[in-house]
Amino acid sequence: MQVVNEVFPADPDRIREMMAPGPKDPIFMVNLLKFKDRAEYKDGRACELSGRDAYQIYGREVSKLLPKFGGGAFFAADVSFLALGQVEELWDEIAIATYPNRKALFEMSMSPEWREISVHRDAGLKGQLNIETVLQDGVLGRLQPLLEAITKA
Numbered sequence: 001m002q003v004v005n006e007v008f009p010a011d012p013d014r015i016r017e018m019m020a021p022g023p024k025d026p027i028f029m030v031n032l033l034k035f036k037d038r039a040e041y042k043d044g045r046a047c048e049l050s051g052r053d054a055y056q057i058y059g060r061e062v063s064k065l066l067p068k069f070g071g072g073a074f075f076a077a078d079v080s081f082l083a084l085g086q087v088e089e090l091w092d093e094i095a096i097a098t099y100p101n102r103k104a105l106f107e108m109s110m111s112p113e114w115r116e117i118s119v120h121r122d123a124g125l126k127g128q129l130n131i132e133t134v135l136q137d138g139v140l141g142r143l144q145p146l147l148e149a150i151t152k153a
Contacts, residue, residue: 022102023134026147028074029098029105030131032091039123047123052092054124059095061117069108070100072147098147102132 009015036051047054063073075096082090099105108114135143 018102018106020102022132024101025134027099027102027105028096028133028135030129030133031093031095031097032129032131033093033095034089034126034128035092035124036126039120041119041123043119049124051124051126054120056124058117058120058124061120062097062114065108065111065113065117066097066099067152068113069104069111071104071108072098074098 009018033055035055039047039049039051039054041047041054049057059073059076066072073095076093077095078093079091099108
């Protein structure tokens with residue numbers, strides 16, 4: 001398995017796929033995150049932040065933005081151990097956000113608010129994988145109260 005870290009999609013076909021309707025049910029975007037040792041802002045600003053610190057600025061702001069697009073922050077945790085398999089280096093963090101559909105994710109990522117805060121994401125990330133997932137049959141009903149609580153928070 002080859003893994004290519006990207007901070008933004010480089011493949012035009014992938015961008016077109018992101019604009020497609022996608023699944024009819026809510027999506028859960030699994031984010032595997034790898035941080036830079038030191039944040040690097042494209043505008044060249046002097047900065048003493050770690051990559052993780054810069055990304056956390058983005059994370060706090062995107063958590064406030066997600067509900068405007070029907071989504072919410074669902075889960076975040078540091079990676080502490082690889083129990084099975086082998087990789088060159090571990091991801092630093094895993095985060096899961098939920099969206100009502102792929103269109104909402106795309107609209108958020110095109111919004112002026114997201115573009116403004118994404119400078120911290122770009123400064124902090126060495127790379128990431130974003131994996132769109134959908135719940136298996138019957139699980140959505142059991143999670144519905146939790147999803148409603150997240151979007152109201």
